[in-house]
Amino acid sequence: NAGVTQTPKFRVLKTGQSMTLLCAQDMNHEYMYWYRQDPGMGLRLIHYSVGEGTTAKGEVPDGYNVSRLKKQNFLLGLESAAPSQTSVYFCASSYPSERGSGRETQYFGPGTRLLVL
Amino acid sequence: GNSVTQMEGPVTLSEEAFLTINCTYTATGYPSLFWYVQYPGEGLQLLLKATKADDKGSNKGFEATYRKETTSFHLEKGSVQVSDSAVYFCALSGSGGSNYKLTFGKGTLLTVNP
Numbered sequence: 001n002a003g004v005t006q007t008p009k010f011r012v013l014k015t016g017q018s019m020t021l022l023c024a025q026d027m028n029h030e031y032m033y034w035y036r037q038d039p040g041m042g043l044r045l046i047h048y049s050v051g052e053g054t055t056a057k058g059e060v061p062d063g064y065n066v067s068r069l070k071k072q073n074f075l076l077g078l079e080s081a082a083p084s085q086t087s088v089y090f091c092a093s094s095y096p097s098e099r100g101s102g103r104e105t106q107y108f109g110p111g112t113r114l115l116v117l
Numbered sequence: 118g119n120s121v122t123q124m125e126g127p128v129t130l131s132e133e134a135f136l137t138i139n140c141t142y143t144a145t146g147y148p149s150l151f152w153y154v155q156y157p158g159e160g161l162q163l164l165l166k167a168t169k170a171d172d173k174g175s176n177k178g179f180e181a182t183y184r185k186e187t188t189s190f191h192l193e194k195g196s197v198q199v200s201d202s203a204v205y206f207c208a209l210s211g212s213g214g215s216n217y218k219l220t221f222g223k224g225t226l227l228t229v230n231p
Contacts, residue, residue, distance in 0.1 A: 004160070031217055033218075040223055041223060042121075042206060042221040042222055042223040042224050043161070043206070043219075043221040044221075045218060045219075048218065050217075058218070090160055090161065092160075092161075094217060096217060104210075104217050105151075105163045105166065106161075106163070106219060107162075107163075108153075108160035108161040108162065109160050110158075110159060110160045111159075111160050
C-alpha cells in the first residue's frame with residue numbers, strides 16, 4: 001500500500017495563478033483533511049471531508065476550495081494564489097473505527113511545498 | 118474552543134539524555150490525546166495516543182500519560198538517540214459531533230547530538 005500520496009511535491013506560483021493539489025489514499029478511509037504548516041504555527045486545518053461528495057470548512061478556509069468526487073481523492077484548489085499562501089500543505093486521512101469516539105489515527109502524506117511569488 | 122500548548126523549542130540534547138516535552142490542553146468534553154512526530158522532509162506520523170484519563174500511551178521508548186486533573190499529556194523518553202531528532206506535535210481530538218478533527222500544538226523541534 002502506498003498510503004497517502006500527494007502531487008506535486010514542490011511548486012512555485014506567481015501571484016494570481018491557480019493550481020490544484022492532489023491527494024490520494026489507498027486505505028479506503030472515509031475522512032480526509034487538508035492542513036497547512038507554517039513556522040511557529042503548527043498545523044492548521046483548511047478543509048475536510050467526511051465522505052465522498054461532502055466537504056466542510058476548517059480553521060483557515062479562505063482562498064481555498066476542495067472537492068471529493070471519489071472516495072480515494074481529495075483535491076485542494078487555489079483559484080488566485082497569494083504570497084500568504086506560501087506554505088507546506090499536508091493531506092491526511094482517517095477511518096472512523098469507532099464513529100464518534102475521536103480515537104481515529106490520521107495518516108499523513110509527505111507534503112507539498114508551495115512558494116507564491 | 119480547543120487548544121494545545123506545548124513547550125517552545127528548540128530542544129537540544131546529547132545522546133542517552135532524558136527527554137521531556139510538556140503539553141497542556143484546553144478542551145470541552147473528553148478528548149483523545151496524541152503525539153505525532155515529523156522526521157526531516159517527511160509528513161507526520163502517529164507516535165502514541167491515549168483515549169481516556171490515566172491511560173498511558175507508549176511507543177519506541179516514548180511514553181505519555183493522559184492527566185485530566187492537570188490537563189496535561191507530557192512526552193517522555195528515558196534515553197534519546199540521534200535518530201529521535203524530529204519535530205514533535207501534541208494534538209487533541211475535537212469534541213461533540215466533530216471529534217475526528219485534530220487541534221495541534223505548534224510543535225517542538227528536538228535535536229539529539231552524538
